[in-house]
Amino acid sequence: MPTAATIVGVAVFVAAGNWQRGRMDEKARLRAALDTASAAAPVPLPADISDWASWRFRPVAVSGVFDAARQILIDNKVHAGTVGYEVVTPLTLRDGRTVLVDRGFVPGGPTRATLPDVPPARGDVTVRGRINVPPAGYVEFDRKAPPTVVWQHLDPARFAAATGVDVLPIVVEATAPTGGDAALVRDWPAPDTGIEKHWIYMLQWYAFAALAVVLWVWFWLRPLLVKR
Numbered sequence: 001m002p003t004a005a006t007i008v009g010v011a012v013f014v015a016a017g018n019w020q021r022g023r024m025d026e027k028a029r030l031r032a033a034l035d036t037a038s039a040a041a042p043v044p045l046p047a048d049i050s051d052w053a054s055w056r057f058r059p060v061a062v063s064g065v066f067d068a069a070r071q072i073l074i075d076n077k078v079h080a081g082t083v084g085y086e087v088v089t090p091l092t093l094r095d096g097r098t099v100l101v102d103r104g105f106v107p108g109g110p111t112r113a114t115l116p117d118v119p120p121a122r123g124d125v126t127v128r129g130r131i132n133v134p135p136a137g138y139v140e141f142d143r144k145a146p147p148t149v150v151w152q153h154l155d156p157a158r159f160a161a162a163t164g165v166d167v168l169p170i171v172v173e174a175t176a177p178t179g180g181d182a183a184l185v186r187d188w189p190a191p192d193t194g195i196e197k198h199w200i201y202m203l204q205w206y207a208f209a210a211l212a213v214v215l216w217v218w219f220w221l222r223p224l225l226v227k228r
Helices: 002-038 156-163 195-227
Strands: 059-066 072-079 082-093 098-107 124-132 167-174
Touching (some): 002 195, 059 098, 082 167
Antiparallel strands (some): 059 124, 072 082, 082 098, 124 167
């Protein structure tokens, strides 16, 4: 029984370690792809894209007119220890499409009743930024559109349903000012792919497998050595 339990345990531990190693390698390839995408030259926003995930973090330059009336603030954002909002404004492109632009972070007011005043530039503008895909999974007690301009999460589909504006399922995170937004901070972090976490878990599982073998050898040979 101890031998059978050891064999099963080692097999399980090694399989778990191999799975973590596979995830680590997969995320390493993802990080390399994201680094390559981030280093590319800015391009216009592509048309007829079904898989926006493959365009994540690609630099783009988009031109159009901001829809200031439908601007929203994403709540509970923190930058350098300061709590505030991310300012998201729809941009109507020259080809008729509309995309949400995260113009950057702005600190909150002295109270939550005082919202920051950061209107977008008027007229035709060109936004330089990077493509990101907002997460679809988030927790809220009520999925209805907020009654104010303050939203808890950035959800393009929910924004479209609330406003009647058919926006693309992405957000352009501005990396350069577009006029009138000097107070905004555009410091977008690199994605945390968790490579180090998978490396640690892989070592742990392999260590468990090695420990199981060492314990089996110890308890199997120890009686023999004692008899001698």
